[in-house]
Amino acid sequence: MKTKIIYLLLLFLPLVVLSQEITIKGKVYDKETNETLPGVSILVKGTKVGTYTDFDGNFELKTSKDKILVFSFIGMKTMELKVTEVPMVVYLQTDLNQLDEVVVSVGYFDVNKKDLSGSISQIKAKDLEKVRTNTVEQLIQGQVAGVVVTNSGEPGGGIAISIRGTNSMLGGTQPLYVVDGVPLDPMTDAEGNGGSGQSQNSLSFINPNDIEKIEVLKDAAATAVYGARGANGVILITTKSGATEGGKDAITITVDNFITNVSNEIGVMNGPQFEEFMNQRAINQFYINATNPLRAGGPFDGTQALNTTNFPELANFSIPFPTTTGIDNNWQKLTYRQAISNNYNLSYRSV
Known part of the structure; x- marks a missing residue:
């Protein structure tokens, strides 16, 4: 009887070991540019368990070794890749079939993305709808590789967006904003990050719900x-517009x-701790003054x-x-x- 029990334990032990969850870590890159990809969807095949890569392309997921990640x-x-310890x-390749359907605005004209030679990223309306926010800069944050968004923290205050790091030590790092073909002065936004709170965000007049797409021109195509x-x-913002007749x-x-x-x-001190701290501070200050070698009457030596x-x-x-x-x-x-806020947006247009 004991032999049979031991045999059954040995039989099912490998199944228990295989079913144990392990923590999978990794990083996702663009194979063509070798840049990290934020926001990549990672799903355990056949399940609803998944995660997204962070701003630096890193991800962490708990699953078993016999699973496949999509x-x-x-x-x-x-x-699709099999889980490894x-x-x-991971290097993702560009899908040319998808690029045939993507039209990108390059300055004053539109081209198919497959015909582009420069580095341009596009965020469509369906992707913008996934990020529910009241500001335009937060729509861009974490959506495009190589773009860093920071703000002053003041409501309506200036923002700073840097593309591919710092390009100038004295001339500022702000890109040029173009809304429906109209350039906006970015320098007032850059001044808002000094903490003075004097400048205002020049993109604050745009309702995020009215944006059709956002494109980011990263290289020589911009100049x-x-x-x-x-x-x-250059950051190109195209708002929604009505369709033609019919x-x-x-x-x-x-x-x-x-x-x-x-x-x-x-983490701060409570009331009694603060009182004790202030009392000890006064005693310490008296001791410093009393032991000062330049004290009139001589220092305290014990x-x-x-x-x-x-x-x-x-x-x-x-x-x-x-x-x-x-x-x-x-x-x-x-x-x-606890703050409870509601935002209602009603729009009418012809499509």
């Missing part, structure tokens, strides 16, 4: 059309509901009695909190609360 990205060929390095103004790259009427209603909570509170005769400054010395105040408020909990 990598998919807009404009790239879908790739070592860090996975060929816009000259020196496009040296740091189009169908379309009414679009967008409702966004947000519930916001403080994700991480700052042999003198601590009285007003040897140290007249003791007459006016006192600690801030000789007795506890009993106040212990967590101001973060009292100040912050």
Whole structure:
């Protein structure tokens, strides 16, 4: 009987080991440009378990070794790879069949993306709809490889977008913004990141729901059309427009509901700890003054009695909190609360 039990345990042990989950880590690159790809969808084949690559193209996923991962990205060929324990390095290839259907605005004209020789990235409306936000710069953030978006943190404050790193030490790093063919001055946005809060975001007048597509010109294609103004790259924003005569009427209603909570509170002292800290601070400051070699009457060396005769400054010395105040408020909990916000957008146009 014992032999049979041992035999059954040995029989099912490999199945238990194989079914154990392991953490898979890796990085996804564009095979042509060798740049990392953020936002790549990674799905365990046959399941709903998946994740996305972060801004640097890294991903982490828990699954078993016998599973297959499916990598998919807009404009790239879908790739299936078997799970490995070592860090996975994945290179996705451009799908020319998808590029035949992609039309990109290059300055003052449109071309098929397959005919482009420069580095241009496009974000379509269906991709923009996945990112629910009230600002244009957050639509771009994490959507295009090599584009870094930062803001001053002030509502409506200036933003800074750098394409492929810093291109100038003194001339600024802001790209040129072109909205429906009209260039906007980017320098006012760059000034807004100094923390002064004086400049305003020049893209704040655009409703993200009205954007049809966003294109980012990264290389010489930008300077060929816009000259020196496009040296740091160009961001083309095309808004939605009505169709020609004979189009169908379309009414679009967008409702966004947000519930916001403080994700991480700052670690601070409570009331009694603050009182103790302030008392010790006063004592430490007195000790520093008393042991100063330049002190009139000589410094304290541990042999003198601590009285007003040897140290007249003791007459006016006192600690801030000789007795506890009993106040212990967590101001973060009292100040912050759950924020519930709603955003309604109604649009009508001919398509």
